[in-house]
Amino acid sequence: MNDRLPVRVAVDAPQHSGLGGALDYLSEHSPSPGALVRVPLGRREVTGVVWPGAAEPEPSMALKPIASVLDAVPPLSARWCELVEFAATYYQRGLGEVALSVLPPELRKLDNTQLAQRVARLRKGWAVPAAGPAPVRPELTPDQAAALARLAELSQPGAAPVVLLHGLTGSGKTEVYLRAAEDALAAGRQVLVLVPEINLTPQLEARFAERFGSGPTPRRIVSLHSGLTPAQRLKHWLAAHLGLADLVLGTRMAVFAPLPRLGLIVVDEEHDPSYKQQEGARYSARDLAVYRGKLEGACVVLGSATPSLESWQRAEQGRYERLTLAHRVGNGALPAVRLVDMNLLPKTPGVTTLLSPQLVGALGRRLERGEQSLVFLNRRGYAPVLHCGACGWKSDCPHCSAWRVFHKVDRTLRCHHCGFTQSVPRACPDCGNLDIAPLGRGTERLEEQLAEALPGARVARIDADSTRQKGALEAQLSAVHAGEVDVLVGTQMVAKGHDFRRITLVAAVSPDNALFSSDFRAPERLFALLMQAAGRAGRDAAQADRSEMVVQTWHPTHPLYAALRQHDYAAFAASQLKERSMAGLPPFSHLALLRAEARTAQAAKDFLQAAAELAAQIPGASELLIYPPVPHHVARVANVERMQMLVESSTRGSLQRVLRPWVGELTRLKSQHKAVLRWALDVDPLAI
Numbered sequence: 001m002n003d004r005l006p007v008r009v010a011v012d013a014p015q016h017s018g019l020g021g022a023l024d025y026l027s028e029h030s031p032s033p034g035a036l037v038r039v040p041l042g043r044r045e046v047t048g049v050v051w052p053g054a055a056e057p058e059p060s061m062a063l064k065p066i067a068s069v070l071d072a073v074p075p076l077s078a079r080w081c082e083l084v085e086f087a088a089t090y091y092q093r094g095l096g097e098v099a100l101s102v103l104p105p106e107l108r109k110l111d112n113t114q115l116a117q118r119v120a121r122l123r124k125g126w127a128v129p130a131a132g133p134a135p136v137r138p139e140l141t142p143d144q145a146a147a148l149a150r151l152a153e154l155s156q157p158g159a160a161p162v163v164l165l166h167g168l169t170g171s172g173k174t175e176v177y178l179r180a181a182e183d184a185l186a187a188g189r190q191v192l193v194l195v196p197e198i199n200l201t202p203q204l205e206a207r208f209a210e211r212f213g214s215g216p217t218p219r220r221i222v223s224l225h226s227g228l229t230p231a232q233r234l235k236h237w238l239a240a241h242l243g244l245a246d247l248v249l250g251t252r253m254a255v256f257a258p259l260p261r262l263g264l265i266v267v268d269e270e271h272d273p274s275y276k277q278q279e280g281a282r283y284s285a286r287d288l289a290v291y292r293g294k295l296e297g298a299c300v301v302l303g304s305a306t307p308s309l310e311s312w313q314r315a316e317q318g319r320y321e322r323l324t325l326a327h328r329v330g331n332g333a334l335p336a337v338r339l340v341d342m343n344l345l346p347k348t349p350g351v352t353t354l355l356s357p358q359l360v361g362a363l364g365r366r367l368e369r370g371e372q373s374l375v376f377l378n379r380r381g382y383a384p385v386l387h388c389g390a391c392g393w394k395s396d397c398p399h400c401s402a403w404r405v406f407h408k409v410d411r412t413l414r415c416h417h418c419g420f421t422q423s424v425p426r427a428c429p430d431c432g433n434l435d436i437a438p439l440g441r442g443t444e445r446l447e448e449q450l451a452e453a454l455p456g457a458r459v460a461r462i463d464a465d466s467t468r469q470k471g472a473l474e475a476q477l478s479a480v481h482a483g484e485v486d487v488l489v490g491t492q493m494v495a496k497g498h499d500f501r502r503i504t505l506v507a508a509v510s511p512d513n514a515l516f517s518s519d520f521r522a523p524e525r526l527f528a529l530l531m532q533a534a535g536r537a538g539r540d541a542a543q544a545d546r547s548e549m550v551v552q553t554w555h556p557t558h559p560l561y562a563a564l565r566q567h568d569y570a571a572f573a574a575s576q577l578k579e580r581s582m583a584g585l586p587p588f589s590h591l592a593l594l595r596a597e598a599r600t601a602q603a604a605k606d607f608l609q610a611a612a613e614l615a616a617q618i619p620g621a622s623e624l625l626i627y628p629p630v631p632h633h634v635a636r637v638a639n640v641e642r643m644q645m646l647v648e649s650s651t652r653g654s655l656q657r658v659l660r661p662w663v664g665e666l667t668r669l670k671s672q673h674k675a676v677l678r679w680a681l682d683v684d685p686l687a688i
Helices: 078-090 095-101 105-109 112-125 142-154 173-186 198-212 230-241 252-256 285-296 309-316 357-369 443-453 472-481 512-516 522-534 541-546 559-565 569-583 601-616 652-672
Strands: 005-011 023-027 036-041 044-050 162-167 190-194 221-224 247-250 262-268 299-304 321-325 336-341 372-376 385-388 405-407 412-414 421-423 436-439 459-462 487-490 503-508 548-553 590-598 630-637 640-649 676-683
Touching: 005 036, 005 095, 023 036, 044 095, 044 105, 078 095, 078 252, 078 285, 105 230, 112 230, 142 162, 142 173, 142 299, 142 321, 162 173, 162 309, 173 190, 173 198, 173 262, 173 299, 190 252, 190 285, 198 221, 198 247, 221 230, 247 252, 252 285, 262 285, 285 299, 309 569, 336 357, 336 559, 357 372, 357 443, 357 503, 357 548, 385 405, 443 459, 443 487, 459 472, 503 522, 512 522, 522 548, 522 559, 522 569, 548 559, 559 569, 590 601, 590 652, 601 640, 601 652, 601 676, 640 652, 652 676
Parallel strands: 162 299, 162 321, 190 247, 190 262, 221 247, 262 299, 336 548, 372 487, 372 503, 459 487, 503 548
Antiparallel strands: 005 023, 005 044, 036 044, 385 436, 405 412, 412 421, 590 640, 590 676, 630 640
């Protein structure tokens, strides 16, 4: 036993156990840092990662030996370990929790023999695609050529530039990604491309496969996202880690893909909130991509038509290099934005419609010309609530402080927070009135009204309800591309990323809700969504001159709509940054949000108030501003009360210096507050 040496191993210890760092184990043959191992933890045997750094020379307790080393897989690199350690430290999570959560779940279930078989099978079946004729590449626009020339200047060996590629919708950002990837691959490097959502991965993968999957030197491409089966995810992860895959395309989880020759990271639609993990380790994949680029000496390209205000400000400060694609491919015009003032419509008692005469007329003209239209409403279901006019009853959820949404197709009331579903009652549950009616509008109802207003039109709907079945989204998108749909109704799922060549009209029917939200980021998200939605129109340059966006609004003089009409993101960003600066909001301050969940609101509030008292005793806390606890915007979900407390700091460093010791105290504090079910700390929260 004496010849065994202590080594550090990162394991996924139980949450809030107080075991945040690597644990010490004994090993006869010191495995390399980054090696995968199996170790005992309590009564279980779990997978761990040998962590860089020396273990305690004289441990205070008897150490357990490592059970086995999974040497069928090469050790994870020191840079990968550094990325994980930074993420765990910055976002205040356990080291092992982050390290193990970003590995394929299947990896934890296999022993060394099974893993060796998977690797051997992968190497045997991983044939290089057959060479063929060179793919046809479109001619670059002057903007694209200038951007690529500057990228080449910046991407010198050892440099790790961060480039903000600000390009209008339809300006050819994807072609810039493809050409930059060509250069990185030609230099023998690997490429990582991140997209915000799973449904955007297949179409971008198709673009990359078309360019790199054949030709004189075909490349191997894999995807990484939660839509893969466990076996597929492990296979693709191994291909990346073993250096077999040249390109990895994926959602936020792919930022942790082990890539031994990483040379380029692309973050498409970098502003999208989907890059922020909302459970467990609440990391931002975009921010970690920037950090990883510095670690790897790789160029990072952040692309967007509507960059996040954080990225825009860094470009204004010169910390990021901004490259602009100011014109659409083919010099097509951007869609003209027309505001319909809903205040001017005649009021008809008892009649509610989402469709103004102006919009119906514009849709009819597209129908006559054989063109397609997209009508956008970010609320699924038939109506947000059922209502009784006699007694005022509404279809609230008994388990949440939210309404159950009426879905007409299957005649159900469904809570979109906890999933509680019931059949629609025949009469009002409170007073027995038979005349209960939908109040408000969702995509189902909008689809119905469009079919009534446009007889003979082929109307299709794409939202989370209509795409539940496997392959449903792909089938519906194919029908749109094939011209089998005249009017497409959808939520934000169809408002971004898709290249619909026949659409010449986009309509936003009810966008005003975000204008007066309590969330300070709501206007930024609304502007980005409307700009993205507008970009679905006129992508075919031949039709661009008659492309149009119609926005139905009750507030036509709002500055946001003035900037939208001019497609002027810079003006919008300048006004928003000025407001944020005056209010001391990000990016001019740094936030953390402590959330608590309990059976009663008082129990959650008591925990947060006690947490605030603990924070005040930590050195440096005087530099922070700790706000009183308040309810979450949906205060109760599944009979659990939710409260939150905001912590604000003028500098990132002063915030971090307090958070680390505070988290340790919170773990102990929860043991004193038995009524608290769980708590979580969110650093750089997106939603407040």
